[in-house]
Amino acid sequence: MAIWWARSSSRTIANHIRKCMNYKGGFMEGAVANQSCWSLLSLSHRGRPVSMPSSRGTALCSVQRFKSTVAETQLDLSSSSESDEEQSLDFPGGKVTYTPEMNFISESSNKRVPCFRVLNDDGQLIMDSDFPQVSKEVAVKMYSKMVTLQIMDITFYEAQRQGRISFYLTSAGEEAINIASAAALTEQDIILPQYREPGVLLWRGFTLQEFANQCFGNKADYGKGRQMPIHYGSKQHNFVTISSPIATQLPQAAGIAYSLKMDNKKACAVAYIGDGGTSEGDFHAGLNFAAVMEAPVIFFCRNNGWAISTHVSEQFRSDGIVVKGQGYGIRSIRVDGNDALAVYAAVSAAREMAIHEQRPILIEALTYRVGHHSTSDDSTKYRELDEIDYWKMGRNPVHRFRNWVQSNGWWTEQQETELRNSIRKQLLQAIQVAEKTENPPLTELFSDVYDHPPSNLQEQEIQLRQTINRHPNDYPCHVSV
Template sequence: WSSMSKFGSLLQRTWRLARGCSQTVRSFASISDIAVHPNIGRFSSELDLQFISRFDEPFLTFRVMDENGSILDPSLEPDISKEKCQRMYKTMVELNVTDSILYQAQRQGRLSFYMTNYGEEATHIGSAAALEEEDVVFGQYREAGVLLWRGFSLQEMCDQCVGNRDDSNKGRMMPVHYGSKRHNFHTISSPLATQLPQAAGAAYAMKLQGRQACVVCYFGDGAASEGDFHGALNFASTLDCPVIFFCRNNGYAISTPIREQYRGDGIAVRGVSYNIRTARCDGNDVWAVHKVMDEARKIAVSQKVPVLIEAMTYRGGNHSTSDDATRYRGNEEVSSWKLSNNPLARMRMFMERKNWWDEQQETELRESARTAIVQALDRAEKKKLPPIHELFTDVYEEVPPSLREQEQALLEHLKEFGAHYPTVS
């Protein structure tokens, strides 16, 4: 009873306070204009309950030229010089030939690992050619063509894959994990999708600095199934970060086809759900990729907002040298794509129609590219390996005692078993 009496007194005091306050009545202008929370604006309403799982209209794919290299609409004719067009094609071929040589080198035991870019050359060069040097790139592991376009040499590429003394990573990363501060290209990281939130953060910093540039983040459809993808898009959207998310949807997340990886209309619709401007393009059409990247950059730089691009392409080779794609897809499927939708063939036919390319130029280009990459690989293999002490550098400004102990233990181990390891200094 004592507790009840105290509770009654509390109610009486509360009532006396309430009588001195003005009464607030919440009303709605109409049933179609309802604000459910002061921080999230207004929503439209209806009287019919619906659970929506898809939109009636599919997300359309932007194209400029067909599979035969013909421009589909005269208004879409690329406004580009013969010199730039030839440079784009030469870089695509150079990437293709490089893949062939380095893939074979791995099979011969000269490299520990490699990943080809077969079938996706247009996504690299078409997008890279629309960017400016000051734009910052975060890649995944299949964007070597972007670096080649920016001036990364075949020698630098081979040095990294071999892991010699001239490797910018000092032999501490797997092959194809390129990086170049000189070319505004962040070093590739093995864990999937980690570059996405990093790119959003870099773009936010760029915005705060007032720089007239943007960040471009490349990733695959498999990475879009990681949580980092959603976190990155949400950060970029809410903070208005000038970042372009470029998804290479090549149909497979290693061995998982997209029909088993997700439901819904691809990756593009996810951008719209985060209120991000989004476009889908034919990733094997170099001019479609170039156009959409050019427009996306204008939006990102001028309006300081994110953009999402989904480029529909196809992975023509194995996921990596550790993969055997014949275990999960047939040769007929691969051959069909190579014959009917090859980005190199489409680009070449476009150039031949304009009398910008011929068979002799093609032969000379492929021979020179092959010679250049073979010579670069030979030089890379002859270079010394990085010094052992580099295993412990570039992490702490002052090396802690724990790492010094590990280094000493390693040196003692090499004194006893050094004959079993490659020659190091």
């Protein structure tokens, strides 16, 4: 029967691997490739000889590869007894035992994966909660930014309804996910957002004026007016520009994380995704790539119950998202996304593991999208108002965290009033400035793609200008030609 290789060849390979593991600077030693090499073994199911390295351990072909953090468990060939070996297969990736019983793996566990939380619904600490201590300074900043994000969403949403901007999307109900996850990271960590994480950028120092400039697409917008509103990006803040196509950022995050690993950076990549995005092919490609390459990346999934109008029960039969990580060999955790302290604790621990153990981590945050999917959506068409009100009032993450901060004596009603009034004034001023700022000139439609524009792009610009000259009344007068 044809298999990967015969048992005799398998044991020869196993012995060779043991020897390689004992070489100084060999199979499992060294942090980078110039301190280690892997032998390329010529294997065949036809029984041809196995090509072995020379006595000095020189490989037939060397490739750059970093020290594996899981290979020792996958290739633990020396601990088995001879009797065990007779009942197992040395399959690539590790030893697989045989069984005479035909048992199918259950499609799901009878018990759902528990959800980590620190605060109860009233904002009180749960006894024996496992979380890192948060200082007064950090806690107050977290709460202030959550309030700021809340007011910013309301203000820009109203601006869209007034026709002042074309599109907007809120983070209502997910403020804790935004701010708490950002607080647990460092400026060196690279963020690859989906589109409901403006709070991460807000935490990193993106100003309200910069948010307004992007939504209005004016001359001060870093995207030069070529992106839809809410498609923020900032090289200064290591925040990769938002892209509308779902889940494309996940394979990119795995690649960026592996780059950080090659450069020995003490940083990780963090990719945000919604529950609907896990149904995309890029989700699976990104997780699998990161797991195989042992890339320091955090995949943060906001499971808010709805992918636009599609309920999670119509998306997958599995126990949410957290169980998908195990299928790819990725350590995972489910956390209460409306509990700021729990999110902060989970992301802090995930970052530590991702960087120091060089591994990907999957976090599923259970939350709820209180607002409509976007200004183009009416969520009351597919879900009950009572359901929305329950999460808006009874499970509000901002109220819950405020109760905890206030119970510590770190916040007062006067501070609350002053903060909200100040943020509203700043936002209204930012909108007024953004509206008065000129739009980008026509030339910006053709810039930033090529160092030297090709002839076809030059022709398109000429044709556009000719069209404008023929129909000047159809062209917006507030855009300079």
